[in-house]
Amino acid sequence: MKAPTLLPLDKDKHFGRLVIIFVSVGFIAIFAAGLAAAFAVQRNSEHTAWLIHTYDVERAIGRVDSAVQSMRFARRGYLLDRRPAIREDYAEARGDLQRAIDRVAELTRDNAMQQRLIPQVRALAREMDAMLLFTMAEADAGRMTGIGRRAGDAGSADVSSRIQKATAAMLAEEQRLLGQRVRAQQSSITLFYWALGLGGILLFFVAIGSVATIRHYTSGLMRSRNQLRVLNEDLEGAVRVRTIDLQRANDEIQRFAYIVSHDLRSPLVNVMGFTAELDAATHSLRALIDRAEAEAPAIVTEEARLAAREDLPEAIGFIRTSTQKMDRLINAILRLSREGRRTIAPETLDMVGMFQGVADTLRHRTEEVGATIRIADDLPPMVSDRLAVEQIASNLVENAVKYLRRDRPGIIEVTGQRRGLRVLYQIKDNGRGIDPKDHERVFDLFRRSGEQDQPGEGIGLAHVRALAYRLGGTITVASQLGEGAVFEVNLPAVFAGAGEKDR
Structure with a gap:
């Protein structure tokens, strides 16, 4: 190789x-x-x-x-x-x-x-x-x-x-x-x-x-x-x-x-x-x-x-x-x-409560656009840095709300599962979607894709990927234009410091 x-x-x-x-x-x-x-x-x-x-x-x-x-x-x-x-x-x-x-x-x-x-x-x-x-x-x-x-x-x-x-x-x-x-x-x-x-x-x-x-x-x-x-x-x-x-x-x-x-x-x-x-x-x-x-x-x-x-x-x-x-x-x-x-400080995280807190902070926005955020009640917990994981969750859910389509009610679903020593969380929406050629581009610093009618400098997803890497994980996206997007975050169930590797 x-x-x-x-x-x-x-x-x-x-x-x-x-x-x-x-x-x-x-x-x-x-x-x-x-x-x-x-x-x-x-x-x-x-x-x-x-x-x-x-x-x-x-x-x-x-x-x-x-x-x-x-x-x-x-x-x-x-x-x-x-x-x-x-x-x-x-x-x-x-x-x-x-x-x-x-x-x-x-x-x-x-x-x-x-x-x-x-x-x-x-x-x-x-x-x-x-x-x-x-x-x-x-x-x-x-x-x-x-x-x-x-x-x-x-x-x-x-x-x-x-x-x-x-x-x-x-x-x-x-x-x-x-x-x-x-x-x-x-x-x-x-x-x-x-x-x-x-x-x-x-x-x-x-x-x-x-x-x-x-x-x-x-x-x-x-x-x-x-x-x-x-x-x-x-x-x-x-x-x-x-x-x-x-x-x-x-x-x-x-x-x-x-x-x-x-x-x-x-x-x-x-x-x-x-x-x-x-x-x-x-x-x-x-x-x-x-x-x-x-x-x-x-x-x-x-x-x-x-x-x-x-x-x-x-x-x-x-x-x-x-x-x-x-x-x-x-x-x-x-x-x-x-x-x-910043120094990573691992602790046990209740992911249901964390995503629910993010949804509560965005309630005024979701009510304004007529969107619904559904959070699964069986999200697996994890041991990691609270501030970093909160920033990942907040950025992804907020992005999903920001890029919903206006011609249909917005639905955002948060699901998760444990897979061996790792946990996977998916944030799925029925919004505008992302052109496949831009799947990697959206994670670059100062890069954006699609119609530029929302405020931003192209920083959020680059920050999310940097945080995921710092915690020993990855983030990917699957999407088609007009059909919504699914962002998947793959993280260690227990953060083990700089030596943590994908398993």
Whole structure:
């Protein structure tokens, strides 16, 4: 009989190197994405500050024009009705004009072109003020005629027009700067999006590669176990040697799985943290876009609006979904690793009571789908590890309930018998069934078959088989599509430790 081919040591080394590569690439991706995102956020903050500065300058220039008009209206009102209150309104408007010009000068001190226009505006403001004050003084002295009033109106209108031309030039310059700053901000948003997307894609492929490597390694180990079980009937001595080798390989894969899972969790936590920070940053971007749309909708492009409201949230959701899936897979690997290291504690088990307890926990589900669980009252007891056997029973019965057909009442039957030094338990259902080509596949880690309309990661049956092997037993399935399935668990009636063999 051909001896089983166990996993060679060089494959362990290759696996270790792959794990180190994946972890390193994941860490580098997180670090690079974090740096790029931080740089993009910092650049965006700078551009936002300049945009706000531009709005402040435009508002200050607008106050200059408003103050000029207020002075002209106050002067005209004073000529019609020379009340002191109107003269006070004129003085207040003149003060507003001076303050507005000072504010514009302060805000544009870094702009040489604007600074050249400030003295011109000040001179025109003084000229208009002198002209308006002169006409009001003439009116106070009673020397104001209709012709003089019209001449004063024409002169003040001319000066006001020149002031408006100067402020229009200043506004045009601010509009030019605003366009440059908006384009710079859009560039920083685009950089932020690319950094986020590329980092997420790289991490996704790192996760896929890590899981594929671990699954490939675990599948090789499972095949070695199956080959060892076949040789168990005729080659007791060879089995003993192979068992030692297999146990060593099993310990090694459990150790690797534990180390890998912990090493992968560290960068994964960083990814989740950075994703949360990036998600918070998008709120500020959306708030800025909302404000820009409210105050100056012409400067907001469709690309910027889509980037802030759709593209960035979609990219963050993609990363979050990928990291959550990777977290579930890592937890599954850790659970299998811990189960392999747990100490077996044999005790006498009442299998009728155990299966009945499982049925009671699933009662709400069976009542919901109209299913019935029938447990034979002559299930043979056994001496084994309670926690492991409970997990086997729970997984198998729960799977049977989960994959029942909707077009007929579900029936699940649990039977058992003693056969020499071993006990056999069968869990039979009338559910969907399993295609014969998938009978072995369903026991592989992270593998599923049939319609994928039920939650799960393909872990349950792999865990059941690992537990059965740990207890010195096996599990098999007989099924046809649409005709239900029968899972049979073969275990020692009395667990005898690591030396227990099939009889």
